[in-house]
Amino acid sequence: MNKLRNIFLLIALISLSIIDLQFWDTAISNFLFWEFRFPRVVGAAITGIGLSFSGLLMQTLFRNSLAGPYLIGISPGATFGMALFIFFSSAFSFSFEISPLWGSTIGAFSALGLQLLINRGFEHTHRLLLTGLVLGFVFSAATELMQYFGNNEQLREFTFWGMGNFERIEIEHLLSISIPVITGIVLVCFFKNSLDCYLLGDDYAQASGVNPIKIKNLLIWTGAIIAGWLTAYAGPIGFIGLVGPHIAKRLYKTESHSKIMLPAILWGGILAVGADCIAHYSIPGILLPINPISSLIGAPILIISFIRKQNRN
Amino acid sequence: MKILFIYHNKYRIPLFLILFFGILGCQQKNQNQPSKKINWISADYAKLFKIGIIESDTLLKIFFVNGKEIATYHLGDNPNSFPDAIHINRKNKLAVSSSIFARFLTELDLGDSIVAIDNLNFLHSSIKGQLQNPIEIQPSGELQLETLINCKPDVFFVYTLNAEGIPAFTRLQKKNIPVIYIQNHQENHPLARAEWIKVFGLITDRLERANKIFKQVDSTYSSLLAKQNTQKSRTMINAPYSGNWMVPNRNNYFSKLMVDANLQCSWQEDKIKQEQLSYTISLESAMNYLLMSDIWINVGSCKNIESLIKSESRIQRILQANTDLKIFQNNKQQELSGANSYWDLGSTHPEILLKDLININLGKTDSLHFYIQIR
Numbered sequence: 001m002n003k004l005r006n007i008f009l010l011i012a013l014i015s016l017s018i019i020d021l022q023f024w025d026t027a028i029s030n031f032l033f034w035e036f037r038f039p040r041v042v043g044a045a046i047t048g049i050g051l052s053f054s055g056l057l058m059q060t061l062f063r064n065s066l067a068g069p070y071l072i073g074i075s076p077g078a079t080f081g082m083a084l085f086i087f088f089s090s091a092f093s094f095s096f097e098i099s100p101l102w103g104s105t106i107g108a109f110s111a112l113g114l115q116l117l118i119n120r121g122f123e124h125t126h127r128l129l130l131t132g133l134v135l136g137f138v139f140s141a142a143t144e145l146m147q148y149f150g151n152n153e154q155l156r157e158f159t160f161w162g163m164g165n166f167e168r169i170e171i172e173h174l175l176s177i178s179i180p181v182i183t184g185i186v187l188v189c190f191f192k193n194s195l196d197c198y199l200l201g202d203d204y205a206q207a208s209g210v211n212p213i214k215i216k217n218l219l220i221w222t223g224a225i226i227a228g229w230l231t232a233y234a235g236p237i238g239f240i241g242l243v244g245p246h247i248a249k250r251l252y253k254t255e256s257h258s259k260i261m262l263p264a265i266l267w268g269g270i271l272a273v274g275a276d277c278i279a280h281y282s283i284p285g286i287l288l289p290i291n292p293i294s295s296l297i298g299a300p301i302l303i304i305s306f307i308r309k310q311n312r313n
Numbered sequence: 314m315k316i317l318f319i320y321h322n323k324y325r326i327p328l329f330l331i332l333f334f335g336i337l338g339c340q341q342k343n344q345n346q347p348s349k350k351i352n353w354i355s356a357d358y359a360k361l362f363k364i365g366i367i368e369s370d371t372l373l374k375i376f377f378v379n380g381k382e383i384a385t386y387h388l389g390d391n392p393n394s395f396p397d398a399i400h401i402n403r404k405n406k407l408a409v410s411s412s413i414f415a416r417f418l419t420e421l422d423l424g425d426s427i428v429a430i431d432n433l434n435f436l437h438s439s440i441k442g443q444l445q446n447p448i449e450i451q452p453s454g455e456l457q458l459e460t461l462i463n464c465k466p467d468v469f470f471v472y473t474l475n476a477e478g479i480p481a482f483t484r485l486q487k488k489n490i491p492v493i494y495i496q497n498h499q500e501n502h503p504l505a506r507a508e509w510i511k512v513f514g515l516i517t518d519r520l521e522r523a524n525k526i527f528k529q530v531d532s533t534y535s536s537l538l539a540k541q542n543t544q545k546s547r548t549m550i551n552a553p554y555s556g557n558w559m560v561p562n563r564n565n566y567f568s569k570l571m572v573d574a575n576l577q578c579s580w581q582e583d584k585i586k587q588e589q590l591s592y593t594i595s596l597e598s599a600m601n602y603l604l605m606s607d608i609w610i611n612v613g614s615c616k617n618i619e620s621l622i623k624s625e626s627r628i629q630r631i632l633q634a635n636t637d638l639k640i641f642q643n644n645k646q647q648e649l650s651g652a653n654s655y656w657d658l659g660s661t662h663p664e665i666l667l668k669d670l671i672n673i674n675l676g677k678t679d680s681l682h683f684y685i686q687i688r
Contacts (some may be wrong), residue, residue: 028601031634036597036625149453151651153614160555167556167596170627233553280595287557287595 002259013208016040020280043169043177044276045269047234050181050226052244052268054259057188057223058247060195061216062125068241069227070218072128073111073135078231079162080139081107086158087146102230108160108228111135111264112220117137120217163289164235166276173233178231184222185265191218199242199255237272238291239298244268250305271297334594341479357531358505359552361496362512371392373515375494383494399491401468404517408466410451412436414495416657417513419443420526426517429464431456437646437654456481459572462488468516470495501564501590503573503663510661524621534573537671541575546674548576549599549606552613553625558599565590570663573669579606596625603631608673609640610684616644641673645685655683 018041022028028037040288048088069075085103114135119127147155169177188195194210202212227241248264249255272290279288351365365372369644370389376382387398408429409415415430424443430436431451436444444471450461461469462485469485470493482492492518497509507530514523548571551559559569573579579602580594603609615621618640622629632638647653659666669681678686 029604031630032597032601032604035630036595037602040597041501148455156554158555160557163557165556167553168625193316285594287593287598289557289593 005251006266007260009263009270013045013266013273016265016270016277020273020277022046036060036167039169039171039174040166041273041276042257043172044166046174046177046181047166047169047230047237048240048244048268048270048272050184050230050268051178051237051241051272053185053188053261053265054223054227054230055153055241055268056245056248056257056264057184057219058085059173059240060199060257061219061223063199065202065246065249066242069223070136071110072115072132072224073139073225074108074138074224075231075236076139076143077111077304078104078228079236080119080143081105081110081228082161082232083143083146083158085149086161087154088298101229104232105225105228107139108231112224121213122220125212125216127278129221131224152254160236162291164237164294165279165287166234166272169233169298170176177230177233180226182200184226185261188218188222188257189261191215192261195219195257196255237294237300239294240271242269243298243301244271246302246305250309284304320680347503348506356505356511357527358510359497359500359508359511360505361499362509364511364515371563372398373512375512377496378499383473384492385491386516388493391551399486401491401516403467406464406466407466407517408450408461408464408469408490410456410469410471411495411613412440412652413497413657413660414439414470414513415444416511416661418517419519420510420661421514421519421522423513423517423519428466429461429469434650435652437652437657438648439572440652440657458484461485462490466490467475468493471514472496472498497660501566501569502569503666505532506566506660507663524631530662530664534667537667538573541671542675543575544674545559545575545577546607547605548608549579549602550609550611551616552611552621553596553599554613556595556596558596559591559593560599563593565662570667570670574667575674576608576670579603596627600631602629603628603638604635606638608633609638610670610673611643612640612687615687621687639673639678640687641678641681641684642687643683645681645683659683 014024014182021033021037042177055068058069058071060063061067062071082104084107089103114129115128120130122128147158150158176214194205194215196208197205198212198215198257205212205215231237244267245260245264248260252263254260271294275290275293278293278297279290284290351367353363353365355363361376361378363374365374370387371389372395373386373388374382375384375386385395385398387395387400389395389400392400392402402456405426406428407418407423407426409418409427410431412431412435414422415427415436418424418427419440424440424447427444427447429450430444430447431449433441433447433449448460448464450457450464462688469482470490470496471482473479473482479494485492493512495509495512499508500506500509508527510523510527511520514520550561550567550571563581568578568581580598612621613624618632621640624634642657644653646655646658655666665682669684672678672681673684678684
């Protein structure tokens with residue numbers, strides 16, 4: 001039954017991607033199709049998959065279905081890094097060229113570095129959570145301060161980046177965004193059973209021969225690298241990392257990683273490609289920002305799922 | 314007897330409040346408004362202001378784009394003749410929140426009356442030379458009300474996008490500093506934007522001079538239109554910001570300027586009905602338009618093709634595919650501080666901008682004022 005559901009989800013993702021690619025559109029040249037449309041749609045799918053996977057790792061780390069990369073300060077850190085790059089890159093001259101993508105990745109790693117420094121490791125999840133919230137506030141405040149002093153061009157660049165879109169993903173980027181996502185998924189697959197033990201508590205995990213600290217390190221580093229890297233390309237896209245794993249858990253009525261990992265990432269892809277479709281084709285000729293669309297799709301799904309759970313209870 | 318429920322304790326307070334506010338709302342407004350007939354004179358192009366004359370008094374009404382009135386100003390000897398209007402009596406010390414307003418005032422030879430300005434870095438040297446050390450009131454973007462109040466201006470010219478922006482200035486009104494809400498940036502015709510010089514002229518008692526300047530602008534603009542030949546170049550505008558490409562709508566003043574210069578707006582061939590002045594198109598569509606265009610203007614902040622490609626690498630492939638594309642940037646007058654007279658002089662003198670666009674269309678690129686061809 002689960003296999004059938006997964007096949008159905010895969011078909012849904014492929015169908016949505018075909019709709020987004022619009023193969024039948026004769027108005028677009030081959031050149032534009034392969035340079036712009038194809039990388040955008042495939043990039044959206046990979047980003048959705050990656051964000052949902054990162055969200056799943058964070059939900060496992062905190063043993064909470066509402067967790068996401070923002071909870072430990074990764075997303076605000078990535079946004080801060082990008083702001084730093086946009087507002088200050090012109091002030092410094094480097095002998096080598098720095099890609100703006102590094103801004104967000106370095107920001108995400110800075111958040112993790114600070115977490116490590118303050119908590120001396122990732123042992124206590126409640127401390128990670130509190131530090132993450134504080135770091136989130138600090139990064140957001142610093143970002144606002146930079147915006148205050150930014151000029152018009154920089155503000156425009158940053159605002160548009162913050163709205164999120166998959167337009168910037170080029171065909172050459174597809175490999176670079178796939179590598180951390182695929183590596184992360186493959187790596188975590190080896191620890192599927194350990195993650196399930198970890199979900200039952202540190203003591204249970206230890207009793208089952210699983211080192212919870214090792215698992216926490218795996219979850220944090222993998223989740224942070226994927227979220228930070230993808231945020232650099234697509235901007236801070238909300239709700240996909242939260243809703244993808246959430247739907248999978250609700251539909252499959254389990255938290256077992258071997259069962260929900262595939263549907264969670266497929267749902268992430270479906271949500272991202274769906275949001276991209278709406279952004280491009282809901283008002284012909286006009287491009288809408290992804291972030292509000294993903295939030296408008298994600299928020300009702302979450303609310304409906306809460307109401308249904310409440311009614312069942 | 315059901316009606317007696319209103320005497321129930323729990324209904325008394327809401328009932329009282331409804332009656333109180335109902336009666337308050339029904340009070341007749343403008344009781345003191347004189348019954349004399351006001352002769353309203355509409356502007357030639359501008360839609361967001363009108364001037365009314367009544368005997369020795371003058372009224373100025375300013376509107377939002379949706380037609381809602383922002384404020385009425387009264388210029389006359391007796392402040393009590395129009396108690397609902399904002400009375401303006403002294404105009405010796407002026408404060409402005411934009412370099413465009415400073416340009417309007419210097420056109421009227423009032424540069425030395427400007428005591429406060431938003432940011433001196435945005436001020437082109439051609440205006441700066443006419444000012445006498447004005448105080449900066451928005452050096453970092455946020456309006457410093459205390460600094461502004463300390464300058465004791467007689468009038469403050471400010472722009473606002475919507476009604477939500479107005480409460481920020483109520484403290485100034487309380488300090489008897491009349492705030493004039495200039496809306497020229499919301500006008501959708503280049504000449505309408507320039508016509509706001511009449512508002513500056515009216516407030517500063519130089520309406521006649523303002524009328525003369527505008528008449529000259531209008532006639533030069535019209536004569537340029539009359540001299541147009543039939544050559545039409547397909548044109549694309551703006552550059553991407555983080556994957557978003559903004560284009561002006563048909564109603565936008567810049568689209569009108571381009572149409573007047575016989576430049577064919579490539580993106581407007583898709584008949585999109587949009588109310589807002591500009592909207593975002595996908596990179597894919599923008600690049601498609603670029604492939605079909607002869608001219609590309611206003612390429613963001615890029616100073617050369619190298620920086621353009623750095624902002625979006627795929628542009629290089631577009632340029633390789635469309636080798637005839639000529640790229641023009643509007644930064645010929647840009648100074649080291651970032652000030653660019655394209656924004657202020659282009660607003661007060663759209664005929665210079667139009668002439669540039671016509672010359673770009675005709676390939677006469679040597680005599681451009683604001684634009685420079687980038688390679």
